[in-house]
Amino acid sequence: MSLTPDLKSRILQAVEDGFDDQVAYLQKLVRLPSVRGQEHAIQDVVFREFQTRGLKVDRFDMDRDAIAAHPGGSPFSDTHSDAPIVVGIHHPRDEVGRSLILNAHLDVVPEGPREMWQADPYSAHIEGDWMYGRGAGDMKAGSGANLAALDALRRVGLRPAATVYVQSVVEEESTGNGALMTYLRGYTADAVLIPEPEAEMLVRANVGVVWFQVTVQGTPVHVAHMGEGANAIDAVYRVVGSLRELETAWNAQKDAHPHFADYDHPINLNIGKIAGGDWASSVPAWATIDCRVSLYPGQNAAEAMQIISDHVAAYAHSDPYMSNSPPTVTFNGFTAEGYVLEPGSEAEAVLGRAHEAAIGAPLQSFTATAYLDTRVYALYNQIPALCYGPISRNIHGYDESVSLSSLKRITGAMALFIAEWCGVEEV
Amino acid sequence: MSLTPDLKSRILQAVEDGFDDQVAYLQKLVRLPSVRGQEHAIQDVVFREFQTRGLKVDRFDMDRDAIAAHPGGSPFSDTHSDAPIVVGIHHPRDEVGRSLILNAHLDVVPEGPREMWQADPYSAHIEGDWMYGRGAGDMKAGSGANLAALDALRRVGLRPAATVYVQSVVEEESTGNGALMTYLRGYTADAVLIPEPEAEMLVRANVGVVWFQVTVQGTPVHVAHMGEGANAIDAVYRVVGSLRELETAWNAQKDAHPHFADYDHPINLNIGKIAGGDWASSVPAWATIDCRVSLYPGQNAAEAMQIISDHVAAYAHSDPYMSNSPPTVTFNGFTAEGYVLEPGSEAEAVLGRAHEAAIGAPLQSFTATAYLDTRVYALYNQIPALCYGPISRNIHGYDESVSLSSLKRITGAMALFIAEWCGVEEV
Numbered sequence: 001m002s003l004t005p006d007l008k009s010r011i012l013q014a015v016e017d018g019f020d021d022q023v024a025y026l027q028k029l030v031r032l033p034s035v036r037g038q039e040h041a042i043q044d045v046v047f048r049e050f051q052t053r054g055l056k057v058d059r060f061d062m063d064r065d066a067i068a069a070h071p072g073g074s075p076f077s078d079t080h081s082d083a084p085i086v087v088g089i090h091h092p093r094d095e096v097g098r099s100l101i102l103n104a105h106l107d108v109v110p111e112g113p114r115e116m117w118q119a120d121p122y123s124a125h126i127e128g129d130w131m132y133g134r135g136a137g138d139m140k141a142g143s144g145a146n147l148a149a150l151d152a153l154r155r156v157g158l159r160p161a162a163t164v165y166v167q168s169v170v171e172e173e174s175t176g177n178g179a180l181m182t183y184l185r186g187y188t189a190d191a192v193l194i195p196e197p198e199a200e201m202l203v204r205a206n207v208g209v210v211w212f213q214v215t216v217q218g219t220p221v222h223v224a225h226m227g228e229g230a231n232a233i234d235a236v237y238r239v240v241g242s243l244r245e246l247e248t249a250w251n252a253q254k255d256a257h258p259h260f261a262d263y264d265h266p267i268n269l270n271i272g273k274i275a276g277g278d279w280a281s282s283v284p285a286w287a288t289i290d291c292r293v294s295l296y297p298g299q300n301a302a303e304a305m306q307i308i309s310d311h312v313a314a315y316a317h318s319d320p321y322m323s324n325s326p327p328t329v330t331f332n333g334f335t336a337e338g339y340v341l342e343p344g345s346e347a348e349a350v351l352g353r354a355h356e357a358a359i360g361a362p363l364q365s366f367t368a369t370a371y372l373d374t375r376v377y378a379l380y381n382q383i384p385a386l387c388y389g390p391i392s393r394n395i396h397g398y399d400e401s402v403s404l405s406s407l408k409r410i411t412g413a414m415a416l417f418i419a420e421w422c423g424v425e426e427v
Numbered sequence: 428m429s430l431t432p433d434l435k436s437r438i439l440q441a442v443e444d445g446f447d448d449q450v451a452y453l454q455k456l457v458r459l460p461s462v463r464g465q466e467h468a469i470q471d472v473v474f475r476e477f478q479t480r481g482l483k484v485d486r487f488d489m490d491r492d493a494i495a496a497h498p499g500g501s502p503f504s505d506t507h508s509d510a511p512i513v514v515g516i517h518h519p520r521d522e523v524g525r526s527l528i529l530n531a532h533l534d535v536v537p538e539g540p541r542e543m544w545q546a547d548p549y550s551a552h553i554e555g556d557w558m559y560g561r562g563a564g565d566m567k568a569g570s571g572a573n574l575a576a577l578d579a580l581r582r583v584g585l586r587p588a589a590t591v592y593v594q595s596v597v598e599e600e601s602t603g604n605g606a607l608m609t610y611l612r613g614y615t616a617d618a619v620l621i622p623e624p625e626a627e628m629l630v631r632a633n634v635g636v637v638w639f640q641v642t643v644q645g646t647p648v649h650v651a652h653m654g655e656g657a658n659a660i661d662a663v664y665r666v667v668g669s670l671r672e673l674e675t676a677w678n679a680q681k682d683a684h685p686h687f688a689d690y691d692h693p694i695n696l697n698i699g700k701i702a703g704g705d706w707a708s709s710v711p712a713w714a715t716i717d718c719r720v721s722l723y724p725g726q727n728a729a730e731a732m733q734i735i736s737d738h739v740a741a742y743a744h745s746d747p748y749m750s751n752s753p754p755t756v757t758f759n760g761f762t763a764e765g766y767v768l769e770p771g772s773e774a775e776a777v778l779g780r781a782h783e784a785a786i787g788a789p790l791q792s793f794t795a796t797a798y799l800d801t802r803v804y805a806l807y808n809q810i811p812a813l814c815y816g817p818i819s820r821n822i823h824g825y826d827e828s829v830s831l832s833s834l835k836r837i838t839g840a841m842a843l844f845i846a847e848w849c850g851v852e853e854v
Contacts, residue, residue, distance in 0.1 A: 110705040272707035278537040280638050280699035280717040282823040290707040396709040
């Protein structure tokens with residue numbers, strides 16, 4: 001059912017009318033520092049918001065056995081969150097439209113050293129068009145937009161004419177187990193929309209991601225006897241150099257992957273953290289790196305993990321020190337595969353119309369080189385999985401911010417999308 | 428006054444007779460984990476030991492202003508110890524002999540990961556000839572030997588016929604400010620003996636040591652946009668490479684330093700600690716290395732520090748990323764110069780005779796490439812500064828241990844040295 005021009009403009013006006021409330025709610029979310037493992041408070045806020053809006057709410061924990069048994073499940077480490085997953089459920093009077101999942105994650109990456117931020121990382125203050133704070137863009141703006149789009153319909157006396165699941169998950173920044181858990185719980189629909197900060201574009205293809213940790217241990221000695229002790233910091237840097245060769249080899253395969261061939265460097269190996277040694281005057285006896293590498297869609301994650309382990313082992317075997325003291329490789333986060341949104345779905349067409357009506361230009365698509373929970377729905381639910389959201393700056397960086405005007409535009413597009421995809425009924 | 432054969436053998440027998448007590452006291456010291464800043468309890472144990480033995484005791488804090496004003500003072504960082512310095516003072520009835528300082532430090536370096544040790548790092552357990560534990564060799568064995576040597580004289584009814592200062596200091600592993608403080612407090616003597624674990628040899632020459640920290644900061648971004656963000660872990664490693672060039676240049680100057688020319692690599696730059704980044708999937712925005720480099724005796728520490736700062740600045744200027752975001756260099760520990768013990772002193776001759784009588788072989792000397800508090804007495808007190816002590820294994824490493832048979836031998840040599848250097852009087 002396409003929307004009449006009058007209904008479209010009433011819905012967009014309703015987004016406009018509710019935008020102050022939407023911004024205030026976003027500030028509330030940003031002010032909760034929901035780093036990994038500390039999403040309990042924010043998930044309870046969301047739980048109450050869902051209840052207030054009359055959604056039925058299903059709150060559940062991760063089923064570790066079920067996740068471990070699923071090929072898309074990532075390993076549990078000591079730092080894995082135990083915050084619950086919250087799903088708000090709208091049932092229409094008459095189930096006549098196409099059902100929909102609106103998903104968002106509320107975990108955020110660490111803010112890093114406070115002094116690198118211009119203001120408190122959880123201030124949620126607004127300067128001009130931008131709201132600042134860790135998670136403002138990635139992706140509390142999207143989380144709030146999921147509710148605001150439904151609110152806009154309600155404001156014009158309508159609601160979806162199909163089941164809508166509003167999912168609030170965690171672990172998106174580290175394992176993807178939260179979104180996977182919604183699938184394992186049995187939730188699915190005719191399409192999913194995830195409003196990640198994708199600069200008002202649609203994600204056409206997305207990499208997989210694997211996390212791994214490499215630890216080198218050695219024999220520490222007083223620095224006066226440096227020659228006798230293996231220096232673990234030097235050794236772990238040699239491992240990095242070797243891993244860069246693997247990265248180069250994988251990038252050289254890009255022509256086999258149509259959505260990646262035009263990128264200079266589609267596969268990124270990131271050494272995100274390093275720690276080693278205990279004392280300036282002791283030869284360091286241990287060093288650990290936390291790594292993240294991306295995979296092409298279609299690349300099997302388990303195979304990639306084996307390649308990484310074998311590569312490190314082979315390099316260590318060639319190294320005089322590490323051949324006697326082999327590094328350990330631990331997979332402690334994402335073991336997630338990539339996906340492609342095949343063009344031509346009806347869901348994409350509906351989103352394209354909604355985007356054009358709200359924003360006044362054709363919807364563009366692009367290849368995303370960061371992990372997205374969308375993969376769960378594309379690979380396992382096997383439904384059209386749309387990742388599309390507002391303009392942001394410096395996600396994962398300092399002074400992260402989201403454009404409020406963009407947030408308003410994409411909320412409008414989302415409301416129009418829901419209305420056309422699900423159909424509407426009177427409240 | 429040379430010692431009669433009979434007196435020598437009575438003193439050595441007294442060391443033998445007291446050795447069980449000496450070992451028990453050493454175990455008590457090793458079981459106190461006196462890492463930097465946590466030497467309060469152990470310094471109080473020493474205070475009471477001094478009192479019990481009838482020494483007068485002077486306990487005092489570091490005078491930060493005086494240390495800062497002295498060219499041999501090292502900078503104070505947040506982690507600087509505030510444990511007191513303890514000096515036990517013996518005055519003879521008749522001051523007829525040569526006065527002596529017996530110095531030891533009781534701070535120890537961190538034990539590192541527990542699982543790398545075969546047993547508890549503070550167990551002080553004995554297996555065969557070896558007592559194990561962090562600090563057993565470096566240098567609680569020496570600290571206990573200072574008292575045991577005086578105990579042995581007392582056991583034969585004698586005591587030094589000159590003033591003896593037994594100094595227990597901290598900060599030897601990080602700044603050398605503890606020993607310097609004893610000098611600034613006004614203590615000096617005709618010679619000093621420091622029983623560091625020097626394998627029953629005398630230190631002829633000793634490097635200076637400078638600690639510094641290099642911090643690189645960058646612009647973190649999501650790893651999806653790696654090209655836009657500078658990777659601070661990669662950048663800091665480029666700084667390491669550049670510092671290795673400085674190390675090579677300094678080592679190439681070894682022929683100008685007679686006690687160092689025969690060493691392959693007398694100047695060691697150690698990257699002892701590294702830390703950087705907050706999240707595997709974020710490009711790391713900061714990285715810090717803790718470094719330690721040695722200096723030749725005669726090399727001015729302030730000049731060396733300027734060379735290090737200039738070197739890092741010049742390298743950063745040549746680096747596309749760091750030229751816009753220069754690393755900071757902080758001197759956060761040792762800024763200490765080296766020394767040479769010129770051959771021919773009477774103190775060395777007396778120690779040589781004592782060593783030969785106790786151990787049965789001529790005293791050998793060597794060049795030490797680790798910081799020693801001896802530099803304070805050589806450079807500022809300008810007295811013969813003897814660093815000489817027991818055989819140890821794995822100081823600063825795992826399973827550190829000290830040879831008990833060696834400890835007994837050098838305790839005997841020390842007792843003989845004190846008796847001849849200071850002379851003796853009846854108790």
